[in-house]
Amino acid sequence: MLGIRMHGRGGQGAVVASKILAKAYFKEGLFVQAFPAFGMERRGAAVAAYVRVDSSPALARGEIVNPDVCVVLDPKLLEMVDVTAGLASGVPIVLNYADGQVPQDLAGRFTLALIDANQIAINHRLGSRLAPIINTVVLGAYLKVVQDPPLKPETLFQAIEEGVPAKKQENAAAAREAYERVRVLEKS
Amino acid sequence: MKRVIMGTETAALAAVLARVQVVAAYPITPQTVTVEELSDYIGKGELDAAYITVESEHSAMAACVGASATGSRTFTATSSQGLALMHEMLHHAAGGRLPIVMLNANRALSPPWNLYCDHTDSLSQRDTGWIQYYCCDVQDVMDSTFIAYRVAEKVMLPVMINLDGFYLTHTSEVIDVPDQEEVDRYLPPYDPADKVDVDNPSTYGCVCGADLFSSLKYRRQMETLAVEQAWQEASDEFAAQFGRSHAPVQGHNLDDAEVVIVTIGTAGGAAQLAADALREEGVAAGSLNLAMVRPFPYESFRRAVSGAKHLVVLDRDVSFGAEGIVAQEVKSCLYGKSSAQVHCYIAGVGGMDITEEILADMARESLGGQKQGLELGDSIWIKVLP
Structure with a gap:
């Protein structure tokens, strides 16, 4: 089983991104379960979403305690939530992070996939300069560091086009750019 | 057709495929998506049904009681506090022998306030006379809705389909969505012999003295106990057609x-x-x-x-x-x-x-x-x- 945990803020699209990822793996012929864990339903509050991917239907439900990959949509969440909880050493963390910078306390302990999703979203006119919509952008970076089970980039981009309510091509193009530009720092 | 779909969306789609004719509902987390989707389906003309907006869950169930009494296939959805507010009308629906199907998203009762899964809401309604079914996964939400109408309209009792809040309501899974023709084959239109009809006036739910009251209760208990067998048969027939069983x-x-x-x-x-x-x-x-x-x-x-x-x-x-x-x-x-x-x-x-x-x-x-x-x-x- 592949267990994915996504961290975001209410309104940032972590739940939508988890469903897009689930539908992409479904297109690859796998069984999926996507599940959000809200605190109280408020914009801006920390939320988590989980995806289970397997060759048979998942019987377990709820939180994935030891995920195989962790996706963080907002760098400020690093100050609010322990995104490393339950992560084994070297597990990939896909993180929206400013270009040229590195989160020093995570570097070396985990495989980091860093992407300046805010900038890419702004370039593709997703959301506004102050509130860019970055959920699908980060999925492009995710693609680069998770290979098992296989997920073809074109499958993900198609799932993005089908899964977003507007600006379908822009979302897919932004994810494609993230896939090409992601900085991967291996565990030391 | 296989697709990835969330529990609340599945409940709405199941109601569409069951060709419900009246929906009266009041939104409440975590079932809200179900009634929003049904409102959309009806608004877009994809479901030929009346959507009755109401000011409370008590009124929602009262409207369902009236609609079902006219012989319409009737659906509603609620959760937790909303279900508790329906309590009086739940007795009326079951005692009136009205085959309403209701989704209940299992959620804790307050205080303290909590939106999450807990079964006290539905279990505390177990003496109202409703058939209660609890879904184990999203496919079960789809399939049990058809079985529920089939059983309800045979035994003339309402069915509460329970979904664990968030664990099912907000979970997306791979399910098989049957074609409309297949559902129609399993679930024929509802056409009761007795119904409220202005062209053929009759009275339902009138005063009843002790001479007949206990006999009516005895009869209802006998017919309720027979539901285990009726559901099993409906599940077997469903399995024969769709390959999936949903036994008691x-x-x-x-x-x-x-x-x-x-x-x-x-x-x-x-x-x-x-x-x-x-x-x-x-x-x-x-x-x-x-x-x-x-x-x-x-x-x-x-x-x-x-x-x-x-x-x-x-x-x-x-x-x-x-x-x-x-x-x-x-x-x-x-x-x-x-x-x-x-x-x-x-x-x-x-x-x-x-x-x-x-x-x-x-x-x-x-x-x-x-x-x-x-x-x-x-x-x-x-x-x-x-």
Whole structure:
């Protein structure tokens, strides 16, 4: 089983991104379960979403305690939530992070996939300069560091086009750019 | 056609495929998506039905009672506080023999305020006369809606389809969505012989004295007890057409099981995993998903656990001053019929995850293993502060 945990803020699209990822793996012929864990339903509050991917239907439900990959949509969440909880050493963390910078306390302990999703979203006119919509952008970076089970980039981009309510091509193009530009720092 | 779909979306789509004619509902988390989607389907003309907006859940059920009495296939959805507010009308729907189908998203009752999974809401309505079915996964939400209408319209009783809040309502899974033609073949149009009709006036629900009242109750009890068999048959016919069964009692490795983990709702998945893990330790374990709580499926349940020595019952609810409600039901079912020990565990209320490990530990404790929680009255509470 592949267990994915996504961290975001209410309104940032972590739940939508988890469903897009689930539908992409479904297109690859796998069984999926996507599940959000809200605190109280408020914009801006920390939320988590989980995806289970397997060759048979998942019987377990709820939180994935030891995920195989962790996706963080907002760098400020690093100050609010322990995104490393339950992560084994070297597990990939896909993180929206400013270009040229590195989160020093995570570097070396985990495989980091860093992407300046805010900038890419702004370039593709997703959301506004102050509130860019970055959920699908980060999925492009995710693609680069998770290979098992296989997920073809074109499958993900198609799932993005089908899964977003507007600006379908822009979302897919932004994810494609993230896939090409992601900085991967291996565990030391 | 296979697709990935969320529990609440599935419930709305199932109502569309069942060709419901009237929806009267009031939104409440975590079922809101269901009534929003139904409103959309009706607004876009994809479902030929009346949507009655109301100011409360009491009115929602009152509107459903009226609509169903005219012979319309009627649907609603609610949760928690909303279900509690319907209470009086629930009695009316069942006593009026109205085959309404309602989705209830299981959610904790306040205070303190909590949006998450807990079964006290529906279980505290178990004496209203509604058939109660608990779904184990999203496919079950789709399929049991069709079975529910088929049974309801045969036995003339309402059905409450229960979905664990968030664990099902907000979970997206791969399910098989049947074609409209297939659903139509399984579920013919509802056309009752007796209905409120202005061209053919008659009176329903009028005053009844003691001479007939107890006889009517006796008759209703007789016909309610027969629902276990009616549901089983409807499930068998569904399985013959669609290849999936949704029986009142669903067992996993029960044939030689000495320890049986009993759950309702989505915890059935974790119970299967726990039973499998115990088997690897050499314990003859199985799991039983009690899908139907009303009427209690006495025959199937007794048969399923006939060889068991220990029943480990999970209650995501409590009846204050007594114990877990499912454990009470199980004890009542087995009294004088079985010497199995019934162990009541209260856990997973207000949204706490129920995992394979929690359930396996409960079973190990029942067999004399390490103490897991705090004993209180006849129940053991898991993961609570003393």
